[in-house]
Amino acid sequence: MPAPTFSAQVLQTLAGALLLISFAMLAERRSRHLVTLLIWQGAVLVTSTLLVAATAHLPHLFFSAVLTLVLKVGVLPWILLRLMRRLGIERDNEPLVNVPTLMLVGLGLVIFAFGLAQPVTALATTVIRQTLGIALAVILLALLMILARRKAFTQVIGFLALENGLFFAATTTTYGMPMVVELGIALDVLVGVFIFGVFFFHIREQFDSLDLHHLESLKED
Amino acid sequence: MNEWAAASPTVTALLGLVAGWLLVGGLGLVRPTGVGWVARVLFPLGALIGLGVAAAGVVSLMPAFATQQVVLPLGLPDLPFHVRLDALSGFFLVLLGVAGAGISIFSAGYFRAGEGTAPGLLCLQYHVFLASMAMVVLADDAYLFMVAWETMALSSYFLVTTQHRLPEIRRAGFLYLLMAHVGALGILLCFGVLHGGSWQMTFDAMRASTLAPLWAGIAFLLALVGFGTKAGMVPLHVWLPEAHPAAPSPVSAMMSGLMLKTAIYGLLRVSLDLLSVGPWWWGVLALVMGLFTALYGVIFAAVQTDMKRLLAYSSIENIGLILAGIGLVLIFRTFDLRVLAALALAAVLIHAFNHALFKSLLFLATGSVMHATGERSLGKLGGLIRRMPWVAAFALIGSLAIAGLPPLNGFVSEWLLLQTFLQSPHIPHAFLDMIVPLGAAVIALAAALAGYVMVKFYGVVFLGQHRESSLATARDASRLERIGLGWLALGCVLVGAFPQVALDVAGRVTQALVGATAQRGPSPWWMTPTAANQASYSGLWYWAGLLLVTGVTFLLVRRFYRGRSRRTAPWDCGYPWQTPRMQDSAEGFGQPIRHLFGPIFKIEREVPRPSDVAPAYRIEIEDRFWVACYQPIGRLLQRVTERMAVLQGGRLSVYLLYSFLTLIFLLVCVL
Numbered sequence: 085m086p087a088p089t090f091s092a093q094v095l096q097t098l099a100g101a102l103l104l105i106s107f108a109m110l111a112e113r114r115s116r117h118l119v120t121l122l123i124w125q126g127a128v129l130v131t132s133t134l135l136v137a138a139t140a141h142l143p144h145l146f147f148s149a150v151l152t153l154v155l156k157v158g159v160l161p162w163i164l165l166r167l168m169r170r171l172g173i174e175r176d177n178e179p180l181v182n183v184p185t186l187m188l189v190g191l192g193l194v195i196f197a198f199g200l201a202q203p204v205t206a207l208a209t210t211v212i213r214q215t216l217g218i219a220l221a222v223i224l225l226a227l228l229m230i231l232a233r234r235k236a237f238t239q240v241i242g243f244l245a246l247e248n249g250l251f252f253a254a255t256t257t258t259y260g261m262p263m264v265v266e267l268g269i270a271l272d273v274l275v276g277v278f279i280f281g282v283f284f285f286h287i288r289e290q291f292d293s294l295d296l297h298h299l300e301s302l303k304e305d
Numbered sequence: 306m307n308e309w310a311a312a313s314p315t316v317t318a319l320l321g322l323v324a325g326w327l328l329v330g331g332l333g334l335v336r337p338t339g340v341g342w343v344a345r346v347l348f349p350l351g352a353l354i355g356l357g358v359a360a361a362g363v364v365s366l367m368p369a370f371a372t373q374q375v376v377l378p379l380g381l382p383d384l385p386f387h388v389r390l391d392a393l394s395g396f397f398l399v400l401l402g403v404a405g406a407g408i409s410i411f412s413a414g415y416f417r418a419g420e421g422t423a424p425g426l427l428c429l430q431y432h433v434f435l436a437s438m439a440m441v442v443l444a445d446d447a448y449l450f451m452v453a454w455e456t457m458a459l460s461s462y463f464l465v466t467t468q469h470r471l472p473e474i475r476r477a478g479f480l481y482l483l484m485a486h487v488g489a490l491g492i493l494l495c496f497g498v499l500h501g502g503s504w505q506m507t508f509d510a511m512r513a514s515t516l517a518p519l520w521a522g523i524a525f526l527l528a529l530v531g532f533g534t535k536a537g538m539v540p541l542h543v544w545l546p547e548a549h550p551a552a553p554s555p556v557s558a559m560m561s562g563l564m565l566k567t568a569i570y571g572l573l574r575v576s577l578d579l580l581s582v583g584p585w586w587w588g589v590l591a592l593v594m595g596l597f598t599a600l601y602g603v604i605f606a607a608v609q610t611d612m613k614r615l616l617a618y619s620s621i622e623n624i625g626l627i628l629a630g631i632g633l634v635l636i637f638r639t640f641d642l643r644v645l646a647a648l649a650l651a652a653v654l655i656h657a658f659n660h661a662l663f664k665s666l667l668f669l670a671t672g673s674v675m676h677a678t679g680e681r682s683l684g685k686l687g688g689l690i691r692r693m694p695w696v697a698a699f700a701l702i703g704s705l706a707i708a709g710l711p712p713l714n715g716f717v718s719e720w721l722l723l724q725t726f727l728q729s730p731h732i733p734h735a736f737l738d739m740i741v742p743l744g745a746a747v748i749a750l751a752a753a754l755a756g757y758v759m760v761k762f763y764g765v766v767f768l769g770q771h772r773e774s775s776l777a778t779a780r781d782a783s784r785l786e787r788i789g790l791g792w793l794a795l796g797c798v799l800v801g802a803f804p805q806v807a808l809d810v811a812g813r814v815t816q817a818l819v820g821a822t823a824q825r826g827p828s829p830w831w832m833t834p835t836a837a838n839q840a841s842y843s844g845l846w847y848w849a850g851l852l853l854v855t856g857v858t859f860l861l862v863r864r865f866y867r868g869r870s871r872r873t874a875p876w877d878c879g880y881p882w883q884t885p886r887m888q889d890s891a892e893g894f895g896q897p898i899r900h901l902f903g904p905i906f907k908i909e910r911e912v913p914r915p916s917d918v919a920p921a922y923r924i925e926i927e928d929r930f931w932v933a934c935y936q937p938i939g940r941l942l943q944r945v946t947e948r949m950a951v952l953q954g955g956r957l958s959v960y961l962l963y964s965f966l967t968l969i970f971l972l973v974c975v976l
Binding site: 199224227228231232234296297300301302 | 954955956957958961962964965968969972975976
C-alpha cells in the first residue's frame, strides 16, 4: 500500500473532525451550540468537497461545494437561529438515555459502521475511500441523536446532520451524486426545514411546548 | 392506428362507443348540479350508445363474423392493452347494451336533485360503470381485465353509496367493497396460475399454456371463488342483499342485471376458453354450489319484507340456476358430450340474458314505487295497481317472466335447463348419471318457490288495498321511466315468443366454446332441443292459444252475461267490513316457508301476548352464514389487529427506534 498523499491525509483528518462533531452533537444540550456545531459540520463538508474536487479535477464538485456552503453554512443555520429566537428555545431536556450511555452506544455504532464499510472500501476507487466508514458512522450517529432527543427542534438538527453524512458518503465513494440529484436533495432539505418550521408553530400552539412526549396524547385508544 | 381500424372495424367501433360513454360521463361534470342537462341530454345519449353497443354485439354474432383482435397503444410500457371480440364477448355486449339502454332511459326520468350525490357526478360514475363492464367483456389480457374489473367495482361502490349520509348505507358499501376485493384477489391469483410459467398475461398465451392437473384445478377453484363472490354464490353472497337495497334503483338494476353477468362471463371465459377440459369434479362442484345457491336464495327471498332485498335474494337464486347450468356444461364437456354441453350452455346464456331483462325491469319498477310512495317495506304498500297502472302492468310482465311462466322468456331458459338435466343419464359415469338428474328436482323446487316469491311480491305491492293512507296520492311513473320499463318488458315478451331465435344466437357462442350447437328442431315454429317425442315448445303457438282462449272467454262472457256484470267487493269471509290490516301481510305470506325451512334461518321473534295493551309483532331473520362464517373471521381479525396495535404505542421515540433498528438489521443483512 503506497503512502497516502498529502491531500488524502488532510481529507482523513477532516473526516475525523466530522466524526468528532457528530459525537459533540450527541452530547450537546444547548440548542444554540447545536446550530453552531451544524455550521462547523457544514464547513468541514465544504472544505473536504473542495479538496476532493481539486485533487480529482472534477469541476462539478465545485458547484456542489458552493451549494453546500450557501445552504448548509448560510441559509439553513440562519433559518434555524431565527426559529430559535421566535420560539424562545433555549435548551433541550435531558435526553431519553443519559449522555455516557449514548456515547457508548455511539462507539458501538462507529465500530459497526467501519465493519460495514470494509467490503465497499475494497471496491471503491476514489482517493479517500477509507473514509466511507466515517460517513456511515456520521449517518448512524445522527439517527441515534434523533432517537434520543425529546424536542422537535433538536430532531430537525439531527435530520440535517444525517443529510450531511449522506452527502459525505456520496462524495467519498463515488465523487458525489449527479448534479440533478444533488440539486433535488438540496431543495428537499430546504423545503423540509420550512415545513418543520411551520409544524413547530403548530405543535407549540397546541401543546404550549415543543416537547414531543405531548404528541403521545394524540393516540386513539 | 388506421391499419387495425380497417382490419377490425367492429372492435374499433366498440372502443369508440365505450369512449363515448366515458365522454358522456365527463360531460356530466360540466354542470354537476344541472338535473335537466344530465337527465334530458346525457342519460338518453348514454342509452343511444347502449343501443350501439348492442348492435356491435349483434354484428359479432352473425355467422360470417371472424374474431377480431386489437392491441391498443395504452397501458404500461411493454404491457399494452389487448382487446378481442368473439361470439362470447358479443353475446354479453348485446346483453349489456340492450338492458343498459333500458336502464339509462329509465334513469333519465328517475334521478332528481337533492338526493345524495350531485346528478353530474352520478352521471360520471354511472357511465364509467357501464364502460368498465364493456371493457371487462372485451379484455383479452389479464392486465386490462383486472383494470376494468376494479374500475367496475370502484364505480359501482360509489354508486351504491349515493346516499352516503346514512350510516347503514356506508356500512353496506364497505361490505361490498371488501367482498369485491376478496373476489378480485381470487381472480388475480387465478390469472397468476393460468399463465403457466410463461409470464405472458395475454389470454392467447393462457389458452396455449398447458397446466398440470393440480394447477388447473387450483385455477378453476380460484376462478369459482373470485367470480362467485361477484356473482353472489352462497356462501360468498353476503354483500349482495346489503348492497342492492342500499343503491338507487337504477343502480340496483345495473348491478343485478348486468354486473352479476360479467362475473358469469368471467367464469365462462376462464373455465371454457382459457382452461382446457378438466376432470368431472369441476362440473359437480359448480353444479352443487349452484343448486345450493338457487335454493338458498329463493328461500330467503320468500321471507323478506323489503322489496329490494327480496329481489336481491331472487338474484342470488337466478345466479344459482346459471351456475348449476355451468356445472352441467363442464360435466358434459368432460365426457365429450358436445351437443349436450352446447344445450346446457345455451340455457345458461339465455337465462343470463333473460335475468338481465326481467330483474332490471323489476328493480326499476321498485324504483318507481319508491319514488311515488317513499316506501320500500312491503308491509306499508298495497293496492298500487289502481294508482300506478303502467308500472303495475310492466311489473306484472317482469314478475310472470321471473316466475318462469310461459309464454314469457323466463320459462324458455328454465325449460331448457330442465331439459338438459333430463339428458344427464347419457353421462358415461356410474354414479353421476343417477345423481345429476336429482338436480332437476332441486331446480324445479327453486322455480316453484320463485313463483311463490313473485306472487308475494306482486300481490303485496300492487294488489289488495292500500296499507297506508298516504298511498292514495301515489303517482304513476313519468314518460321516460315508462319507456325504459316498456323496453325491458318488450324484451321479455320477444325472447319468450321467439325462443328458437335465441337458441340460434346462443348457438354461435356454443360453437365457439364447446364446438357444437344445440339443435333446434326441423320446424321453424317449434323449438325441439332434444327429440320431437320428448319435448317441444313454441312461444308463438302458446301466444296464439292464450289469445284464443282469452278471446273466446271474453266473447262468451259478453254473450251470456251482457248487462248482468257488476263491480263489487270480493268475498269477505262473512265479516261485516274489511280493513287494509286484514289483508295477508308479507310476513304472513312467507310464514309457511319460514316454518318449513326453519333450521336454515336464525330467527328472532317477539310475539305479543293476548294481554298486551299495545301489541307489537317483531321478527328478525338473519343469515346463518353471516353468523357462522363471517362473524368469527371478523372477531379473529379484530383480535389479531389488537395484538398488532401494541406496536403503535404512540411514543415518537419508539417509532424512531423501529426505523433505526430496521436500518441496522438491514445493514447487518448486507454484511
